[in-house]
Amino acid sequence: MTADVYAGDDALRDGAALEGATATAYTYFIIADPDADVLLRIANQFNFANVAPWRVELAHRLDGCVTISVEMRTIAGAVAESIRRKLLQLTSVTDVEVHETRNGVESGGP
Secondary structure (H helix, E strand, O other): OOOOHHHOOOOOOOOOOOOOOOOEEEEEEEEEOOOOOHHHHHHHHHHHHOOOOOEEEEEEOOOOOEEEEEEEEOOOHHHHHHHHHHHHOOOOEEEEEEEEEEOOEEEOOO
């Protein structure tokens, strides 16, 4: 697999295989500017997982920002981290947190 140098993606540089993600889910909590195309820009980054999101929620906050929550299932940890880095590079995104849930137990991140 070719490394994405713009996202600092070197997890697969030495041909390392992706670990299985059978019962793992990653939930992204994203804070972004309320641009008209913000959901489209963010959704485009999830195309790299090659699976549809399990759940997506968008809400406006009182401070004028939007929060977007995206749950992805059956993706590997390296893919989840790569998407997080790609999201942080978007100019409209101000913060991204990722929480890993493995067999129903949430941990701090991938």
